[in-house]
Amino acid sequence: MATHLRIVGLVQGVGYRASFEAQARALQLSGWVRNRADGSVEAMIQGAPDAVEKIIAWSRRGPTSAKVKEVVVSDTDDATLSPGRFDVRPTA
Known part of the structure; x- marks a missing residue:
């Protein structure tokens, strides 16, 4: 089981992903x-x-310069994630 997050607000260009x-x-x-x-x-x-x-x-606050309006959280069985690995992916 994995958890999917969609974070909405001023969350790009403020160091959110890093x-x-x-x-x-x-x-x-x-x-x-x-x-x-x-x-x-x-x-x-x-x-x-x-x-x-x-x-x-943490995602509901984000880094200091972010202004998070909403975080949509859902569980999924569809994700294939490599244990012990965390990546920053290109924009989709």
């Missing part, structure tokens, strides 16, 4: 994060339930 990646690595999560063409940020994460909850809580 900060998300640092948080995910610190929490030992697997997955990826990327910008979306619509101005949102998208992430797929997998790991210990408490670590997943911590990054969801």
Whole structure:
């Protein structure tokens, strides 16, 4: 089971992806994060339930210069994530 996040607001051009990646690595999560063409940020994460909850809580704030309006969280079985690996992907 993986968790998909869609983060909406002022989340591009403010270091959101790099900060998300640092948080995910610190929490030992697997997955990826990327910008979306619509101005949102998208992430797929997998790991210990408490670590997943911590990054969801962090994603609602983001880095200091971000202004998060909404975080849509959904669980999925469709993700294929490499354990121990977290990537920043190109914009989709």
